[in-house]
Amino acid sequence: MINGHLSLFKQAFEEVLHEIGFADLTYKAAPEMNPPSEAVATIGITGDIQGFLLLRSDTKSLVAFISKVLANMGMEESEESFGNFQREAFGEILNQLSGRSVMLLADHGFECDITPPTLLIGANISYDIRALDDFLNQDISGGFGKINIFVxxxxxKEWSKKS
Known part of the structure; x- marks a missing residue:
């Protein structure tokens, strides 16, 4: 069971992904804390809650995910590989996920903001995730493959004082 702040992040992810056309996704706790990734998008969280969000994936799954997003919007893809458009879309999806998270947190009395997204592309990217008070690590699977979301x-600030 995911409690407190983290449940709002999970709710935000499910809402945004459903809105962009992903109704049949599987959400599972990720077996690895730091899975090897080829693409990582990260956004910082500031204010009453401080931390970060990571969206991690292999490029094959990410290209298939973005193709599905475009198809759901009635658009055709112009690139078949992981190019500039896919990179921008990857950052924008994380922007939407984090923006919705901050909105849900605000509904519960938490004042937070987000930083601009940062994209990292390469082989076997890892991220230092030590010294955290709490985290959410979920694999999201669908017909596109798998994407990992880490908060x-x-x-x-304490959840009980704000809810």
């Missing part, structure tokens, strides 16, 4: 909270 790391370094500092947060």
């Amino acid at each position: 790391g909270i370094k500092k947060a």
Whole structure:
């Protein structure tokens, strides 16, 4: 069971992904804390909750995911590989996920903001996730493959005082 702050992040992810056309996704706790990734998008969280969100994937799954997003919007893809458009779309999807998370947190009395997204592309990218107070590590699977969403909270005002 995911409690407190983290349940709002999970709710935000499910809402946004459903809105962009992904109704049949599987959400599972990820077996690895730091899975090898070829693409990582990250956004920082500031304010009452401090931490970060990571969206991690292999490029094959990510290209298939973005192709599905475009198809759901009635658009055709112009690139078949992981090019500039896919990179921008990857960052924008994380922007939407984090923006919805901050909105849900605000509904519960938490004042937070997000930083601009940062994209990392390469082989076997890893991320230092030590010294966290709490985290959510979920694999999201569908016809496109698998994407990992990680929320790391370094500092947060108490949930019980805000809910």
